[in-house]
Amino acid sequence: MRRFPCFRGLTLAVVVLLPIALPAVDTNFHNAPDSAKALKDPVEGQPQAMEEGRRLYARNCLSCHGKNGQGSGNVPSLADAKLDSVPAGEVFWFITKGSKKNGMPSWALLPERQRWQIVTFVRSPELLKAAANRHPPAPGGTAASLKAPPPQPPFADFRYEKPGTTRKITVNDLPQPYATKSAESGADVVARPANVWPIAPAGFKVEQYATGLDSPRLLRTAPNGDIFLAESSAGRIRVFRGLTSDGKPEQMQMFASGLKRPYGIALYPPGKNPQWMYVGNTNEVVRFPYRDGDLKASGPSEHIADLPATGGHWTRSIEFSPDGKKMFVAVGSESNDDDTDTNPQEKNRADILEFNPDGSGMKVYAYGIRNAGGGLAIHPQTGELWCSVNERDALGDNLVPDYITHVQEGGFYGWPWWYIGAHQDPRQTGKHPELKDKVIVPDVLLQAHNASLQPTFYEGKQFPAEYREDIFAAEHGSWNRSVRAGYEVIRVPLHQTGHASGEYEDFVTGFVLPDGGVWGRPVGITVASDGSLLVSDDGSNSIWRISYTGQ
Ligand code: HEC
Known part of the structure; x- marks a missing residue:
C-alpha cells in the first residue's frame, strides 16, 4: 500500500474488488499528474548518469533509504523492483515535490539534471541487485564492521567514544589514500530506546529541553537570552524563551517561515542591541528587522545578497566581524572533489565569502575550504573567525580529517587539489603544483x-x-566510514590562550546504540544565558540541555 498511497483514501471494499493480478494501471505513482508520465528522462541509459546518480544518491538519499535502498522504519524500500515499473517522469515528479508530511523531503533545489541522474540510478537494476545480495540488516554498517578490531589511536570510532577522552590527530598520523576502502554506512536513524540518554562527563547533567521539532539545525542565543533555531527543511526559524523548573522553555514561537532552507542565523550589529536578524537561506542572505523582545519578525525579509546554490552542500552559515564591518558567509562545495577549474558551478563555493553588511562588496575571504557551511564562530577575546569543516569523502576511513580552525584572511585550505598541507588528492594528480606549499594545516584535526x-x-x-x-x-556523524565516528559533542580546549593545541575531547556521547543504530545526530550548539549548553539533534528532533551540577 505504501507504493500507491492514494489507495489509503479509498475504502477497503474498493481495493478488494480490484482483481489481484491486475496492475493498478490507472493509478499514478503518489497521485502524480498525468503530465508527469510524459516527462522524458534526458540522461536515460548514459553510464555517466548512473555514476553521478550513485554519488548523488549516497549524498542525499542514503541516510534515509539506506545503502542498498532497503529503507527502514517509515522509509519505504526503493529496491523492491517496483520503481522500475513506474514511469521515470512520475518518479522525477515525486522526488521533486517530496512528501513533507510523511518525511520525504522535496528535492526541487537540486538541479534538474541531477534529479534525473538520481532517477536513473534508483530505477536501475543495480539497487535491486544490491538489495538481493545484502547481508542481514545491520544498522551500524555490517555486523563484521562492528566486530572490527579497535581503531588505532589517535583514530577512534563510536565504540570508543567516551566523555572526557582526549584525542590528537597530527599530519604524521594520516594514512595513504585508499589505505582502506571507501565505506558506505549511512545513519538509518532509529527511535531512541526509553532507557537511553546522551552521556556527559561526571558533574554534568543532560536534560531534554525540547522535542517534536522538525529537523532542528543551527542554534543562536540572542543578547536577551532568547534561543533561535533554524528548522531548515520546514523553512522556518523558531524562538524559545525562558526556562521552567523542569528545564523546558516557557515560551515557543515561530519567528519567521516560508524561507528557503534557512540555516545560518546572525544578529546585527554585534553586541547588546542588535537591530537585524540575518538568515542564510541556501540561495541568499536575507534579513529581518529585530528588536529586543521580538518573538515574531515585525516585517518581511529583505534580500541582502545572492549566494551560489546549484545543489550539493546547502547550509550557509553567517558571522559578523566584532566591529560589524564585515559579514562572513560560508558556502560549501557543490561536489565531493570536482576540479573547480573545470566545473564552473564551483565558482565562489568551498569558500568563506566576505560582504559588507548591506550585501555589497563580495570577495573571497578564504578558499579551498570544502564545507564550512555547518558553522562559523568568532572568538570572544581575539575576534578571530573560526570554522568547522567537512572534508572530502571516498579516500578511505581515516582520510581526510574534518577540522576546526581559525581562518586566515586570504588563506588556502587545499580543496580540491590538496589536503591538510602538501598532500595531493589522488584524483587531482599533477594539478596546481604552485599551491602545494600554500596549503594551511588546520588547527584541530x-x-x-x-x-x-x-x-x-x-x-x-x-x-x-x-x-x-x-x-x-x-x-553530526559519518556515512563514509566502515565503523561510525562522530555522533557526539566535542570540546576543543584552548586553555584560555585563544589558540588550539590540536587536541579535542569527547564531551557528550551515546547517540549510537551498541548495535550501531543511530538515534541522535548533533547539529547546532549554543550557550544559553544561564551558562548551560544547548545542542540540537535532527535524529531525535530534540534539543538537549547540558548543565553543570558538580555532582
Ligand atoms: C529524511 C528522510 C528521507 C530522505 C533524505 C529521502 N527520502 Fe525518499 N522517502 C522518505 C519517506 C519517509 C518516504 C515515504 C513518503 C510517503 O509515503 O509519502 C519516501 C518516499 C520516497 C519514494 C517513494 C517510494 C514509494 O515506494 O512510495 C521515492 C521514490 C523516494 N523517497 C526517493 C528518494 C530519493 C531519490 C531521495 C534522495 C534524493 C530520497 N528519497 C531522500 C524519506 C526520505
Whole structure:
C-alpha cells in the first residue's frame, strides 16, 4: 500500500474488488499528474548518469533509504523492483515535490539534471541487485564492521567514544589514500530506546529541553537570552524563551517561515542591541528587522545578497566581524572533489565569502575550504573567525580529517587539489603544483567523515573555569566510514590562550546504540544565558540541555 498511497483514501471494499493480478494501471505513482508520465528522462541509459546518480544518491538519499535502498522504519524500500515499473517522469515528479508530511523531503533545489541522474540510478537494476545480495540488516554498517578490531589511536570510532577522552590527530598520523576502502554506512536513524540518554562527563547533567521539532539545525542565543533555531527543511526559524523548573522553555514561537532552507542565523550589529536578524537561506542572505523582545519578525525579509546554490552542500552559515564591518558567509562545495577549474558551478563555493553588511562588496575571504557551511564562530577575546569543516569523502576511513580552525584572511585550505598541507588528492594528480606549499594545516584535526557542524565558544559562567572560552562543536556523524565516528559533542580546549593545541575531547556521547543504530545526530550548539549548553539533534528532533551540577 505504501507504493500507491492514494489507495489509503479509498475504502477497503474498493481495493478488494480490484482483481489481484491486475496492475493498478490507472493509478499514478503518489497521485502524480498525468503530465508527469510524459516527462522524458534526458540522461536515460548514459553510464555517466548512473555514476553521478550513485554519488548523488549516497549524498542525499542514503541516510534515509539506506545503502542498498532497503529503507527502514517509515522509509519505504526503493529496491523492491517496483520503481522500475513506474514511469521515470512520475518518479522525477515525486522526488521533486517530496512528501513533507510523511518525511520525504522535496528535492526541487537540486538541479534538474541531477534529479534525473538520481532517477536513473534508483530505477536501475543495480539497487535491486544490491538489495538481493545484502547481508542481514545491520544498522551500524555490517555486523563484521562492528566486530572490527579497535581503531588505532589517535583514530577512534563510536565504540570508543567516551566523555572526557582526549584525542590528537597530527599530519604524521594520516594514512595513504585508499589505505582502506571507501565505506558506505549511512545513519538509518532509529527511535531512541526509553532507557537511553546522551552521556556527559561526571558533574554534568543532560536534560531534554525540547522535542517534536522538525529537523532542528543551527542554534543562536540572542543578547536577551532568547534561543533561535533554524528548522531548515520546514523553512522556518523558531524562538524559545525562558526556562521552567523542569528545564523546558516557557515560551515557543515561530519567528519567521516560508524561507528557503534557512540555516545560518546572525544578529546585527554585534553586541547588546542588535537591530537585524540575518538568515542564510541556501540561495541568499536575507534579513529581518529585530528588536529586543521580538518573538515574531515585525516585517518581511529583505534580500541582502545572492549566494551560489546549484545543489550539493546547502547550509550557509553567517558571522559578523566584532566591529560589524564585515559579514562572513560560508558556502560549501557543490561536489565531493570536482576540479573547480573545470566545473564552473564551483565558482565562489568551498569558500568563506566576505560582504559588507548591506550585501555589497563580495570577495573571497578564504578558499579551498570544502564545507564550512555547518558553522562559523568568532572568538570572544581575539575576534578571530573560526570554522568547522567537512572534508572530502571516498579516500578511505581515516582520510581526510574534518577540522576546526581559525581562518586566515586570504588563506588556502587545499580543496580540491590538496589536503591538510602538501598532500595531493589522488584524483587531482599533477594539478596546481604552485599551491602545494600554500596549503594551511588546520588547527584541530578531527576524525575523518565526522561531519563537524556548528561550533561555539563557551562564554558562560556555569561550567568550571577551565572550560572558559573553549570550543564546543556538534559532530553530526559519518556515512563514509566502515565503523561510525562522530555522533557526539566535542570540546576543543584552548586553555584560555585563544589558540588550539590540536587536541579535542569527547564531551557528550551515546547517540549510537551498541548495535550501531543511530538515534541522535548533533547539529547546532549554543550557550544559553544561564551558562548551560544547548545542542540540537535532527535524529531525535530534540534539543538537549547540558548543565553543570558538580555532582
Ligand atoms: C529524511 C528522510 C528521507 C530522505 C533524505 C529521502 N527520502 Fe525518499 N522517502 C522518505 C519517506 C519517509 C518516504 C515515504 C513518503 C510517503 O509515503 O509519502 C519516501 C518516499 C520516497 C519514494 C517513494 C517510494 C514509494 O515506494 O512510495 C521515492 C521514490 C523516494 N523517497 C526517493 C528518494 C530519493 C531519490 C531521495 C534522495 C534524493 C530520497 N528519497 C531522500 C524519506 C526520505
